Amino acid sequence: MPALRMVAAAWMLLGLAVPGIWAGQQPPVPPQATPASSIAEQEIERRLAEMVQYLTSEQLEGRGVGTKGLDLAAEYIGQQFAQAGLKTKLYQDAPFQKFVLSRGAKLGTENRLRLVGPPAKPGGRPQVLELRLGEDYTPMSLSGTGEFDLPLVFAGYSISAPEANYDDYADLNVRDKAVLVLRHEPQQANPQSPFAGLQYSEHAQFSRKVANARQRGAKAVLICSDWFDLEKATTEARKKWYELQGQLAQLQEEFKKKASPTAEERQAHQQQVQALQRQLAELQPKLQPEYDPLMPFETGPPPVQKDEIPVLYCRRAVVEPMVELALGKDLATIEAEIDKTLKPQSRPLEGWRLIGRVDIQRQSVEVKNVVGLIEAQGPLARQHIILGAHYDHLGYGGLGSLQPFRRVVHPGADDNASGVAVMVEAARLLAARKDKFKRSVLCIAFTAEERGLVGSRHYIQNPLWPLDQCIAMINLDMVGRLQNDRLTIMGVGTAKQFEPLLDRLAGPYGLVLRKVGAAAGPSDHTPFYLRRLPVLHFFTGIHGDYHRPTDTADKLNIAGMRRIAQLVADVVEALATAAEVPEYVASAGGMGLPLIGGGNRPFLGTVPDFGRQADGYAIAGVVPGSPAEKAGLQPGDLIVQFNDQPIKSLADIEAALRKHKPGEKVRLRARRGSELLEMEVTLAPRN
Numbered sequence: 001m002p003a004l005r006m007v008a009a010a011w012m013l014l015g016l017a018v019p020g021i022w023a024g025q026q027p028p029v030p031p032q033a034t035p036a037s038s039i040a041e042q043e044i045e046r047r048l049a050e051m052v053q054y055l056t057s058e059q060l061e062g063r064g065v066g067t068k069g070l071d072l073a074a075e076y077i078g079q080q081f082a083q084a085g086l087k088t089k090l091y092q093d094a095p096f097q098k099f100v101l102s103r104g105a106k107l108g109t110e111n112r113l114r115l116v117g118p119p120a121k122p123g124g125r126p127q128v129l130e131l132r133l134g135e136d137y138t139p140m141s142l143s144g145t146g147e148f149d150l151p152l153v154f155a156g157y158s159i160s161a162p163e164a165n166y167d168d169y170a171d172l173n174v175r176d177k178a179v180l181v182l183r184h185e186p187q188q189a190n191p192q193s194p195f196a197g198l199q200y201s202e203h204a205q206f207s208r209k210v211a212n213a214r215q216r217g218a219k220a221v222l223i224c225s226d227w228f229d230l231e232k233a234t235t236e237a238r239k240k241w242y243e244l245q246g247q248l249a250q251l252q253e254e255f256k257k258k259a260s261p262t263a264e265e266r267q268a269h270q271q272q273v274q275a276l277q278r279q280l281a282e283l284q285p286k287l288q289p290e291y292d293p294l295m296p297f298e299t300g301p302p303p304v305q306k307d308e309i310p311v312l313y314c315r316r317a318v319v320e321p322m323v324e325l326a327l328g329k330d331l332a333t334i335e336a337e338i339d340k341t342l343k344p345q346s347r348p349l350e351g352w353r354l355i356g357r358v359d360i361q362r363q364s365v366e367v368k369n370v371v372g373l374i375e376a377q378g379p380l381a382r383q384h385i386i387l388g389a390h391y392d393h394l395g396y397g398g399l400g401s402l403q404p405f406r407r408v409v410h411p412g413a414d415d416n417a418s419g420v421a422v423m424v425e426a427a428r429l430l431a432a433r434k435d436k437f438k439r440s441v442l443c444i445a446f447t448a449e450e451r452g453l454v455g456s457r458h459y460i461q462n463p464l465w466p467l468d469q470c471i472a473m474i475n476l477d478m479v480g481r482l483q484n485d486r487l488t489i490m491g492v493g494t495a496k497q498f499e500p501l502l503d504r505l506a507g508p509y510g511l512v513l514r515k516v517g518a519a520a521g522p523s524d525h526t527p528f529y530l531r532r533l534p535v536l537h538f539f540t541g542i543h544g545d546y547h548r549p550t551d552t553a554d555k556l557n558i559a560g561m562r563r564i565a566q567l568v569a570d571v572v573e574a575l576a577t578a579a580e581v582p583e584y585v586a587s588a589g590g591m592g593l594p595l596i597g598g599g600n601r602p603f604l605g606t607v608p609d610f611g612r613q614a615d616g617y618a619i620a621g622v623v624p625g626s627p628a629e630k631a632g633l634q635p636g637d638l639i640v641q642f643n644d645q646p647i648k649s650l651a652d653i654e655a656a657l658r659k660h661k662p663g664e665k666v667r668l669r670a671r672r673g674s675e676l677l678e679m680e681v682t683l684a685p686r687n
C-alpha cells in the first residue's frame with residue numbers, strides 16, 4: 001500500500017469516511033493467542049509463519065521492483081500455489097503473467113537534428129539549419145530511436161477524420177518521408193467545429209497524430225506548436241499580467257494610506273510586493289507571442305509500440321522560415337485558411353530534408369503477476385472469483401519509504417507478506433473443497449503495487465479470463481496485525497449480498513468486523529472496482545511500522561492471519577457455490593464513521609496514482625458515477641490546475657477542494673498524454 005499520508009489524503013479526497021482505526025497508530029503488541037483448536041489449524045499457522053519468514057528474509061531484498069528478490073518471491077509463490085493444489089500451467093506452462101515495466105527514459109548523448117534545404121541562390125550551397133537540443137527541439141517521450149535522412153512533407157495536423165470530412169493525408173504521399181505536423185487541430189475557437197467544438201478531440205492527441213503518419217508510411221514526425229495555442233497562452237498571460245498589475249497598484253495605494261506603518265507592516269507590505277513582482281517577472285517571457293516553450297522530454301507517455309518512428313517537437317519559429325520559403329505563405333496563414341475552409345493544405349516541402357538521430361535510453365524491467373487456478377466443473381465454471389494480494393514491497397527503501405534516506409531492506413511483513421500467505425492458505429482450503437464449486441477461483445499475486453497498482457492494472461488490461469465472467473474481487477493487503485479481533489473490510493457496499501454474507505460467516509472465527517461501504521482506495525481492488533466489479537478489501541489497520549524497515553515478521557499475529565484465511569475461504573466458497581452472483585452497486589456509500597477532524601469537503605471522485613511522479617495530481621481512476629467521471633476525467637490524467645490555482649500534488653488539490661462546497665462548479669485543467677484538457681466539474685456532497 002502506498003505511503004500513509006498519501007493514503008489518508010486519498011481517502012479524504014475520495015470523501016470517504018476514515019474508520020476510527022486511523023485515530024491513532026497502534027503500538028506493536030504481542031499477537032493475541034487465540035489457540036488453534038485443531039491440528040489442521042496448527043498446520044495452517046505453521047505454514048503461515050514459514051511463508052512470512054521466507055518472504056521477509058534478507059535474501060528477498062524487500063521484494064523491491066527490479067531486485068532478484070522479487071523474482072525469488074514469484075518463484076516461491078508459484079510453488080506454493082502448486083503445492084496447495086492450484087493449476088499453475090497457465091502461461092506457457094508456468095503461473096507467470098510477464099510484462100515489461102518501463103522505469104523511465106532519458107536522452108542519450110547522440111541526439112542531433114538539422115533541416116537542409118535547397119540553395120538560396122542557384123549554384124549556391126544547400127541551406128543548413130542546425131537545431132539545438134533542448135532549445136530549438138527535443139525528442140518526445142513517445143519517440144522511437146534511430147537515424148534518419150528524409151525528404152520533408154508538410155502534413156497539416158496529421159489528422160484523418162472521416163466524420164468531419166477532413167483528411168490531411170488525402171492525395172499526399174508520405175511513404176519513407178518525414179512529416180512536419182501542427183499541434184492540436186483546426187477550428188479550435190469554433191464551438192460548432194466538428195473537432196469537439198471548443199474541447200480537444202481525440203484527433204489532437206500526439207499518439208494519434210504519430211500513429212496516423214506511421215500508418216501512411218512516414219518514417220519520422222516533427223511537430224511544432226500551433227498558432228491558436230500560442231495565442232491563447234499569450235492572451236491568458238496578458239490577462240494575468242494585468243490582474244497582477246492591478247493587485248500591485250491596489251496594494252501600493254492601500255499602504256500609502258497608512259499614516260505611520262509599523263516595521264512589521266512595512267515588512268509584510270514589502271514581502272507582498274516582492275511576491276507580486278516575482279509573479280510578474282515569471283510572466284514576462286510569456287507575454288511575447290513567440291513564447292513557445294519546449295515540452296520537457298520526461299513528462300510524456302512512453303511509446304505506444306516498441307519500434308516507434310522518431311518523433312520530435314520543435315519551436316514554431318524554427319520551421320516558420322522554411323515553410324514560408326517552400327510554400328510561399330507562413331504557417332499562420334495556412335492555419336487560418338484551414339480553419340476557414342476546413343480543407344487540408346498538405347504539401348511536400350520541395351528540396352527540404354530532415355536529417356538527424358534520436359537517442360533515448362529506456363530503462364525497463366520484466367515483472368510478473370503470479371496466477372493460480374482452482375477450476376470448477378460445470379456450466380458456470382468460467383465464472384470466477386479473483387482472490388488477490390500484492391507480493392512486492394519497497395526493496396531497499398527510497399521511493400514510498402517513510403524512512404527514505406536509509407538504504408536498508410524493508411521486509412514488508414504486514415505489507416504484504418501477510419496478504420500473500422493468507423491468500424495461499426485460503427487457496428489451499430478452497431482447493432480442498434472445489435468439488436462443490438459451480439464457479440472457479442483465480443488466485444493472483446500482483447506485482448508492482450507499490451509503484452501504483454501496476455500489476456493489477458496490467459491484469460485488468462490483459463485478463464486470463466474475460467472480466468465480464470468475474471463476479472467479485474477480494475483483495476488482501478495488510479492482514480497481519482489483527483488486534484482485539486477487529487478486522488476492517490472495505491467495499492462492503494459494492495454488492496447487495498456482501499454485508500449479510502460477512503455477518504453470517506465472521507462469527508465462528510470471533511472476528512469483529514468494521515465494515516466500510518466505499519471501495520476506492522490505494523490497493524489492488526481499485527482497478528477492479530473501477531471496472532464496476534464488486535470488491536472487498538481485507539485490512540487489519542495501519543501501524544507505526546508501516547513502510548518502515550521495522551515492519552518485521554515477529555510483529556505479525558499469525559493466529560489472526562489463520563482466522564482471516566478461514567473467513568476468506570468461507571466467503572469465496574459462498575460466492576463459488578451461490579445460486580446468484582453478487583449484485584453490483586455503483587457508488588458505494590457511507591457506511592463509514594464520521595470524518596476525523598470534521599469539515600464539509602465536497603466529493604470529486606478521483607483515485608490518486610501514487611506510482612507516478614509528475615508535476616500535478618496524477619489519477620489512476622475515477623469513481624463510477626462521480627463528478628470526475630461526468631466531467632470526462634480518465635485514468636492516467638494529470639490535473640495541473642483547479643480554477644486559477646496551479647496543482648502540483650495530491651495535497652494541492654485537497655487544499656483547493658477544501659475551499660469549495662458541494663454543488664459548486666469548478667474548472668479543472670488536466671494533461672492527457674501531452675495535450676491539455678479543460679473541463680467544468682460540479683462538485684457533489686460526500687456520501
Ligand SMILES: [Zn+2]
Pocket residue numbers: 001002390415416449477478
Ligand atoms: Zn500493500
